[in-house]
Structures are given as structure tokens and as C-alpha cells.
Amino acid sequence: MYVFHQAGIERRGALGADQGGAPEYEGEAKVTTTAAAGWLAASIVAPVEEMNFTGFHYDAQESAFSLRLAYEGQTRVQGQFRTPTLRLAFADGPYDAIAHNSARHAALGYAQLDPGAQPGWWSTPIQCGWGAQCHLVRERGGRAPDHCTQENYDGFLAALEAHDLHPGILVLDDKWSASYGQCEVDRAKWPDLEGWIARAHARDQRVLLWWKAWDPEGLPPKPACSTTWASRSRPTLPAPPTRRSYVRLCAACSLSTAQTASRWTSVPAPPAAPA
16 A cells, blocks of 8 residues: 655655555655645555555656556466556545555455454564664674574573563564575574473563565475566465465464474475476
8 A cells, every 4th residue: 555645745755565664754854734635545455366466566757656566477367357456545644544445345345354352462562683683793793684593582582671671572583494485493593492482472472483485595496486587586476386385384384383392393395286
């Protein structure tokens, strides 16, 4: 989703969901709303099975813009092809636009908006290790993913504990796995990841495992990956059966690591793709 505002704004920006974040302004941005519903939202309205593109892009030009969907040349078309619906709607603000878009999906039966009772830990503070890993790069050198280790994360939690800070959600960032494509635990960096997670649960803390799902590391070139125009391999999206089996396998391995105390050091091959 993109949300635009023009009325009474000195610096214009857009909230781009595919880029994950708010607009960045240089200097002080002065925004004044002169009328209700002064925002324009552009979003895709479709059932999840039609959301098989890799990105919804806003391309700005002088005095113009365009919106496009990226299918990466992986969609077969016989006869006709119809893209998902582009919805343009006015709203009172970005969050109002998101709420209206969600309600539209629910009204069409595309989404279930009742998540049930919200668990207490959902609203607790989050500690993500990425910033601390980047700090260690300055202190020790190397790359930030090199510092995603069990020893370092124990140190991060000890530093928080020393300041009487107790996050309810812990994010193990890049790179706790040996490869991105198969999500097997890097035992050199995390010798007892299951035990570490179990101890966090005992402290009433939940653990999120960051996953770089778009990286082909560890995957066979074909049929799990496609080749871009620059001859670079990437996980195939829209995903064929073999790639989907890898995604399911990665999710199962990550969940089993996070929820059980069982140990595993390798990932079995996924089932063969149907002929």
C-alpha cells in the first residue's frame, strides 16, 4: 500500500509497504491538513492466491508517477491475464487507509480480521539484536551477521538485565542459520539454540528467528531458484512446487527449533516435484 498527501504539505512522501517503513525526510517536514480525507491510498485488493507477485512498486517521475507489479517473468499466460484490482481511495490518514483496506479485504472474504484473544506478550517490549550486532562490527570488525552468536546474545541480555530491562520478545537476527535457503542452525555460532530458547520461555520471553527468505543460499539452482536478467540466482517467486516445499521445510525447521528441545544438524531433501 502507498499513501499520498498533497494538501498543505511542504515536503511530500509516501509510505511504501514493500520497502517496510515510513518516508524519510531531509530536514524538518512541515505537514498541515487543510481538509478531511486529504490522503490518497493506492492498494492491491485480491485474494491471497492472486498475490503471486514479488513487489508492488511506485515509480516517481517529474509531475507523474506509475504503479507496477513485478512478476519476475515467472507467470505463464495462455490467452488472457488479468492483474489484481488496484484500489484508489481517500482517507483521513495513513492508518485510516490501512484500516479501510483491511476492512475491504474482509468484506470480500479475502481476509479474516478476527485474530482472537491477543496474548499478553504481544504488547511487551522487543529486543532485536541487529543494532547490537552492528555495534560489535565497530568494536571488533567483521560483518554484522558474524556477530549473531549465542555468546553475544547472552551478553546483550546481560546488559539489559544490568539496567533492569526485561523485553518480552527476543529477535535473533541475521545470521543464526548456516544457510538462508534451508534454515539449518549454525552450530558453531549457536551450539544450543533449542536450550537457549527453552530458557527464554522459562523467563516468559518469546523468541523470533529472522529469516532472509529471498536468499538462495543452500538451495539447488533448479528448480528451486530462477535466474534474473543479471544471471543471479534467487528463490523462485511465484513459487513452484519444489520451492514451496523448501519454504514449508524452513518454516517447520524453524518452528521445531523454537518450540522443542530436540536437536537436528541437517535438513532432509524436500519431496520431489510432481512431473
